[in-house]
Amino acid sequence: YASIVPLVVYAVFGPSRILVIGPDSALAPVIAAAILPLAAGDEDRALALAGLLALLVGAFLVIGGLLRLGAVTDLLSKPVRVGYLNAIALIVIVSQLPALVGFSVDAEGFEAELAATWDGIVGGEPDAAVALTGIGSLAVILVMRRLRSRVPGVLVAVALATAATAMGLGSASTPVVGSLPQGLPAPALGGLTWADVGALVPAAAGIALVAFTDTAVLSRTLAARRGETVSGSAEMAGIGAANVATGLLGGFPISGSSSRTPVAQDAGSRTQLTGVVSAALVLAFMLLVPGLTALLPQAALAAVVIAAVLTLVDVRSVARLWRMNRVDAALSVVALAGVLVFGVLEGIVVAIGLSLLTFINRSWR
Numbered sequence: 391y392a393s394i395v396p397l398v399v400y401a402v403f404g405p406s407r408i409l410v411i412g413p414d415s416a417l418a419p420v421i422a423a424a425i426l427p428l429a430a431g432d433e434d435r436a437l438a439l440a441g442l443l444a445l446l447v448g449a450f451l452v453i454g455g456l457l458r459l460g461a462v463t464d465l466l467s468k469p470v471r472v473g474y475l476n477a478i479a480l481i482v483i484v485s486q487l488p489a490l491v492g493f494s495v496d497a498e499g500f501e502a503e504l505a506a507t508w509d510g511i512v513g514g515e516p517d518a519a520v521a522l523t524g525i526g527s528l529a530v531i532l533v534m535r536r537l538r539s540r541v542p543g544v545l546v547a548v549a550l551a552t553a554a555t556a557m558g559l560g561s562a563s564t565p566v567v568g569s570l571p572q573g574l575p576a577p578a579l580g581g582l583t584w585a586d587v588g589a590l591v592p593a594a595a596g597i598a599l600v601a602f603t604d605t606a607v608l609s610r611t612l613a614a615r616r617g618e619t620v621s622g623s624a625e626m627a628g629i630g631a632a633n634v635a636t637g638l639l640g641g642f643p644i645s646g647s648s649s650r651t652p653v654a655q656d657a658g659s660r661t662q663l664t665g666v667v668s669a670a671l672v673l674a675f676m677l678l679v680p681g682l683t684a685l686l687p688q689a690a691l692a693a694v695v696i697a698a699v700l701t702l703v704d705v706r707s708v709a710r711l712w713r714m715n716r717v718d719a720a721l722s723v724v725a726l727a728g729v730l731v732f733g734v735l736e737g738i739v740v741a742i743g744l745s746l747l748t749f750i751n752r753s754w755r
Contacts, residue, residue, distance in 0.1 A: 391575040392444075392641035394672050396632035397665035404628030405620050406609045407661050410650040410668075411632055415485070416604065416734065417597055417643055419498070424593035428586060437578045437640065442586060444637030444644070446594035448630045451602060455627025463606045463622030469718040470741045471611040472707045473725025477737065478608070478648045479702040480730065482695060486649075487511075489565070489692035490528070492520025500730045520564050524689030527551050531697040535656075542657055544694050551690035565688040570680040574673075575639040597643050598630075603735050605629050605646030612651065652698035717748055 393412045400411050424443060429436035454460065466474075481500050487507050488495050493515040495506035510516070527547040534543030555564060606625050613620040633643055654664050675682055712719040724744055728737030 391639060392636050392644050394669045395575050395636045395639050395641055396644045397669040399635040400628055400632045401662035401666045403631040404662065405624040406613060406628075407618065408612050408616065408651065408655055408659055409605070409609045410647050410654045410659075410665055411605070411629065412644050412647050412650055413642070414601070414604070414645045414647060417601060417645060420593065420597055420600070421642055424590060424597075428589055434578070435581055438580055438582050439586060439590065440642035441577075441579050441637045441640060442582055443590050443594055443597070444633045444642050446587070446590055446637075447598045447601065447643045448633030448635075448637060450595055450598035451626050451630025451633060453630075454598070454602070455623045455625075455630055458623040460602070460606065460622030460624070460626040463610055463625070465742045465745060466607060466610055466738075467718075467721070467745050468614070468707075469711055469722040470725045470738070470745055471607065471614060472704055472711070473722035473727075473741065474607050474729055474734075474738065475611050475702050476704060476708070476722075477726045477729035478734075479699045480726075482649050482699045486692040486695050486699075489688050490521070490524035490696065492517030492524070492564075492689065499733075517563065519559075520687070520689045523551050523554065523564065523687050524693050527687075527690040527693035528697055531693060532700075535697070544653070544657060544697070547693060548686065548690050551687045552685050555685040555687055567683040567686040567688060567691065569684045570676045570682070572676055572680050574677075575641070577638060578640040579638070594643075600735050601629060601633075601643065601645035602626050603738055604648070607734075607738060608646045608648055608651065612655070649695045649699065652702055653694060656698040656701055721745060721748065 396411050400409070404411070421440065421443060425436055425439040428439055484500060484504050484507060488510060491511065493510050495503060495510060497503045497506040527550070530547040530550065531543035534541070534546060555566065602625075606622050609620050609625050610622070629645065636642065636644055654668075657664075708719060708722055711722055721741060721744055725737060725741035728740040731737070732740065
């Protein structure tokens with residue numbers, strides 16, 4: 391439901407033409423930490439608390455947008471945006487590598503995930519059949535992209551991987567997406583009290599800050615690459631409206647997706663009609679053919695994400711910055727390192743601080 395409702399609402403209120411929003415793995419641990427202690431093992435109460443949390447996050451963001459607090463994104467210079475996008479690409483690729491080759495890691499943070507992934511590959515943990523599916527799917531997508539095929543390589547790779555699983559060509563242990571649940575998005579806010587609101591306000595404020603920062607930087611960076619501009623305040627209000635809507639209809643807090651957006655961009659998306667059509671198709675699959683994804687290997691999805699995120703890597707801009715201005719190039723590298731080492735929010739704050747210091751230094755001189 392959090393993959394359906396927000397897409398439609400953002401298409402109406404969101405300013406970005408390319409951004410795809412939805413569930414985000416960076417927010418998931420924070421959401422869980424906020425609602426699970428209050429839910430006390432009650433599944434229905436957990437769903438209600440998740441919806442309430444989305445409502446509170448949305449309220450913070452809508453109010454921030456109306457107060458034009460999104461203007462802070464004007465501090466994101468091009469070097470910072472380039473560094474951020476390269477960092478996001480590396481983070482997503484590393485997070486998807488285990489699924490691509492058939493094992494899992496239990497680690498948080500880029501450095502820990504990278505080390506665990508390396509240890510897993512060197513230690514021989516990958517599953518041969520899963521790795522063949524994942525790497526083969528990635529090869530199909532990249533080759534068809536290189537050949538400029540009119541048939542989307544993503545569609546071909548997913549169809550072939552699903553067919554291979556159906557014919558029993560993979561191992562019995564190959565992880566698959568599984569069947570989709572059925573049913574329409576509906577309110578699930580029963581049994582809540584004002585005490586629950588008070589308990590969730592601090593977490594909602596933190597989630598709102600992280601969601602806006604991540605979304606705004608991604609949105610403005612991709613818009614700049616397309617020669618467009620996006621208002622930070624309008625972005626804040628749009629994400630807020632999407633969170634309010636999903637909270638009312640059985641969802642949980644969402645933000646801009648650094649994996650889905652590149653997939654949409656790679657597939658040729660130009661407007662928010664992409665999100666509306668995607669939401670309609672997901673809903674149709676749930677209601678009419680929920681078993682369509684039952685045999686879809688997770689390795690194929692990892693290949694789709696990795697292939698799309700590769701388009702975000704921008705080494706040329708870093709090299710161009712290095713030739714033009716070493717200080718700007720250093721800022722880009724610092725932004726990249728900051729996001730990788732400290733996380734998205736902290737890394738961006740460090741990069742913005744250094745940008746301001748550089749500006750003050752130049753103006754002083």
